[in-house]
Amino acid sequence: MTDGTAALDELERDALTELVNIGVSRAAASLRKMVNKQVILSVPSVEIVTRRSAASLIGQRESEDFIAVQQQFEGPFSGRALLIFPESNGLSLARAIVGDEMDEADLAEMEDEALAETGNVILNGCLGSMANMLQHTLKMSLPEVHRGDSTALFGVLDRAADESFVLFLYINFSVQDREIRGYIAMLMDLPSLEKLKKLIADFIDRVMA
Numbered sequence: 623m624t625d626g627t628a629a630l631d632e633l634e635r636d637a638l639t640e641l642v643n644i645g646v647s648r649a650a651a652s653l654r655k656m657v658n659k660q661v662i663l664s665v666p667s668v669e670i671v672t673r674r675s676a677a678s679l680i681g682q683r684e685s686e687d688f689i690a691v692q693q694q695f696e697g698p699f700s701g702r703a704l705l706i707f708p709e710s711n712g713l714s715l716a717r718a719i720v721g722d723e724m725d726e727a728d729l730a731e732m733e734d735e736a737l738a739e740t741g742n743v744i745l746n747g748c749l750g751s752m753a754n755m756l757q758h759t760l761k762m763s764l765p766e767v768h769r770g771d772s773t774a775l776f777g778v779l780d781r782a783a784d785e786s787f788v789l790f791l792y793i794n795f796s797v798q799d800r801e802i803r804g805y806i807a808m809l810m811d812l813p814s815l816e817k818l819k820k821l822i823a824d825f826i827d828r829v830m831a
Contacts, residue, residue, distance in 0.1 A: 629670065630670060630819065630822075633826060634819065634822050634823065634826070635668065637822050637825055637826050637829070638668055638789075638822055639665070639668045641752045641755055641756070641822075641825070642665050642668055642748070642752065642791055643664070643665055644751060644752075644755065645747065645748035645749065645750075645751040645752040645755075646663045646664070646665050646744075646747075646748050646791075646793065646806075647663065648747045648748070648751045649663060649743060649744040649745075649746075649747025649748045649751075650662060650663035650744075650747075651747075652743050652746075652747045653740065653743050653744060653747075653797075656739070656743055657718070657719050657797065659718070659797055659798040660796075660797070660798050660799075661795075661796070661797050661798075662794075662795070662796045663744070663793060663794070663795050663796075664793065664794045665791050665792065665793050665794075665806075666792055666794065667791070667792045668789070668790070668791050669789075669790045670787055670788070670789055670790070670815070671787065671788055671790055672786075672787060672788070673776045673777065673778055673786055673787070673788055673809065674776075674778050675788075676772075676776050676788040676790050676807060677772040677773050677775070677776040677778045678772070679772075679790065680706065680772045680805055681771065681772040681773070684708045684772075686708050686709050686710060687708075687709050687769060687770060687771050688706050688707065688708060688709060688769070688770065688771065688772065688775055689706070689707050689708075689709055689711075689712035689737060689767065689768070689769050690704045690705065690706045690707075690767070690768045690769075690770075690775050691704070691705045691737055691738055691740070691741025691742070691745065691765050691766070691767055691768075692704050692741075692765065692766050692767075692768055693741070693742070693745050693746075693762050693763050693764070693765050693766075694762070694763040695749055695760045695761065695762050695763075695808075696760065696761045697753060697758055697759060697760035697761060698753075698756075698758045698817050698818075698821060699810060699814040699815070699817045699818040699821070700810070700814050701786075701808055701809045701810035701811070701814055702808075702809050703745045703749055703762075703806065703807070703808050703809075704775060704805075704806070704807045704808075704809070705740075705741040705744055705745055705804065705805075705806055706775065706804055706805040706806070706807060707737075707802065707803075707804040707805075708803070708804075709769070711802045711803065711804065712733065712737055713733060714800055714802055715736075715737065715740065715795075715797065715800070715802050716732065716733040716736040716737055717800075718797035718798055718800045718802075719736045719739075719740060719797065720732055720736050734767045737767055738765040738766070738767050739765075741765045741767075742764075742765045744806070745762065745765070745806070746762055748806060749762065749808070750762070755825065756821040756822070756824070756825055757821075757824075758821065776788065776807070776809070777809075786809055786810060786811045786812070787809075787810055787811075787812065787815050788807050788808065788809050788810075789807070789808040789810065789815075789818075790805065790806075790807050791805065791806040791807070792805055793805060793806055
């Protein structure tokens with residue numbers, strides 16, 4: 623499913639998985655402080671796929687529409703990051719964050735705000751610490767909440783879909799015993815992805831030296 627021009631070799635994939643897991647565990651620690659509840663985040667798989675493949679991957683796994691928190695990132699590699707949940711998981715996550723005592727009407731009003739804040743903490747924590755370990759910094763935009771099917775979220779219908787790639791992370795996410803599954807996707811064009819690969823190669827050289 624990976625495209626030859628963007629594929630990682632085994633060492634690069636292992637290094638990227640390690641960077642992602644450190645980033646996600648730091649994001650979980652930040653979220654834990656924010657909500658004052660037990661938060662566990664793990665990333666069982668990391669793949670680089672085309673936008674079409676990413677859309678069909680989650681479209682096949684889930685039978686409902688999605689909620690996504692989106693942030694643009696700029697730096698040595700640029701693109702947009704999405705934290706994606708099946709729609710029913712989004713409400714469950716919002717409830718876990720704002721508390722069980724809130725009634726449904728108030729929760730619905732606060733859902734986007736709670737999700738935007740959660741997305742901001744997770745995406746900033748994950749991408750920020752990855753960039754840091756690669757000895758660079760990223761500038762992140764403010765979070766926006768979007769809803770829709772996988773085709774809409776990944777912009778599959780626009781012309782650039784065949785020239786851009788997705789660093790696609792499947793995440794297991796639990797907040798105080800609520801099991802919530804989701805995805806983190808970093809959408810990048812080929813030059814950005816090549817820059818990321820170069821930074822990963824430099825990181826491997828430093829670690830192996």
